[in-house]
Amino acid sequence: MQTVISFQNVSKYFFLQHQRTLKEALQALLLGEKPLEKVEALKNVSFEIKKGETVGIIGRNGAGKSTLLKLIAGVSKPTKGRLKINGQVSPLIELGAGFHPELTGRENIILNAVILGLSRKQAKERFEEVVEFSELDRKFLDIPLKHYSSGMYMRLAFSVAVSVDPEILLVDEILAVGDMAFQAKCKAKMEEFKRKGVTILYVSHNIEEVERFCERVIYLKEGRVVFDGKVKEGVERYRRDIDL
Numbered sequence: 001m002q003t004v005i006s007f008q009n010v011s012k013y014f015f016l017q018h019q020r021t022l023k024e025a026l027q028a029l030l031l032g033e034k035p036l037e038k039v040e041a042l043k044n045v046s047f048e049i050k051k052g053e054t055v056g057i058i059g060r061n062g063a064g065k066s067t068l069l070k071l072i073a074g075v076s077k078p079t080k081g082r083l084k085i086n087g088q089v090s091p092l093i094e095l096g097a098g099f100h101p102e103l104t105g106r107e108n109i110i111l112n113a114v115i116l117g118l119s120r121k122q123a124k125e126r127f128e129e130v131v132e133f134s135e136l137d138r139k140f141l142d143i144p145l146k147h148y149s150s151g152m153y154m155r156l157a158f159s160v161a162v163s164v165d166p167e168i169l170l171v172d173e174i175l176a177v178g179d180m181a182f183q184a185k186c187k188a189k190m191e192e193f194k195r196k197g198v199t200i201l202y203v204s205h206n207i208e209e210v211e212r213f214c215e216r217v218i219y220l221k222e223g224r225v226v227f228d229g230k231v232k233e234g235v236e237r238y239r240r241d242i243d244l
């Protein structure tokens with residue numbers, strides 16, 4: 001099978017500026033203190049994912065899961081190392097990533113479909129399908145997104161992301177904010193994609209769900225891959241680590 005995602009010794013660092021007063025900033029400058037704190041979100045991460053694999057990304061808060069998905073989505077660049085992506089990526093990475101709060105639901109649907117690779121014409125053609133899938137009350141379509149509830153926001157994001165026939169689907173915990181009916185619908189859609197051979201990376205703290213849906217799991221711990229393999233084994237390892 002064709003390799004669609006490949007990471008070779010990928011590291012991602014963030015440099016954090018602590019909030020400080022002008023006086024503290026001047027003192028730091030005069031004393032030659034290092035002003036930035038380095039956060040190593042991913043350290044030397046290497047793996048390959050083949051077409052059609054369903055891979056769970058697990059690990060504690062801050063382990064680097066979202067950072068990893070953002071690199072694949074191309075919204076963030078690695079500090080070191082190389083990564084290659086083959087195929088159209090549909091990211092559902094953060095509530096509203098790619099969505100603009102000041103724009104209306106209607107405008108966001110079209111804009112995002114275009115960002116994800118549809119032509120304007122295709123985006124308009126699929127508009128109805130997206131609205132229908134989202135089950136959003138039509139009266140909200142012409143209202144700025146900032147007035148939506150988080151669940152409504154997520155419904156729209158999910159509906160757009162699945163409308164573009166992705167080859168690689170990234171799902172980051174987002175489903176958790178939907179109500180039960182919509183969660184069930186999202187899961188059914190993900191199952192359908194899985195059957196069709198779409199490559200899916202699924203970040204979730206719902207370990208049972210990961211175990212059920214994914215064949216493989218990558219377990220991140222403080223930015224490093226500590227396990228990559230069969231889902232059952234990986235989940236067991238994680239459970240052991242957090243003492244559950």
Ligand SMILES: Nc1ncnc2c1ncn2[C@@H]1O[C@H](COP(=O)(O)OP(=O)(O)OP(=O)(O)O)[C@@H](O)[C@H]1O
Binds near residue numbers: 039060062065068
């Ligand atoms: N934009 C950013 N600027 C600075 N630091 C960041 C940024 N994004 C992530 N980090 C840091 O990188 C580390 C990994 O964060 P990441 O969001 O990838 O974790 P996560 O595994 O998704 O956690 P969670 O389960 O809480 O969602 C954390 O220490 C976080 O503080």
Ligand SMILES: [Mg+2]
Binds near residue numbers: 065066067172
């Ligand atoms: Mg995260």
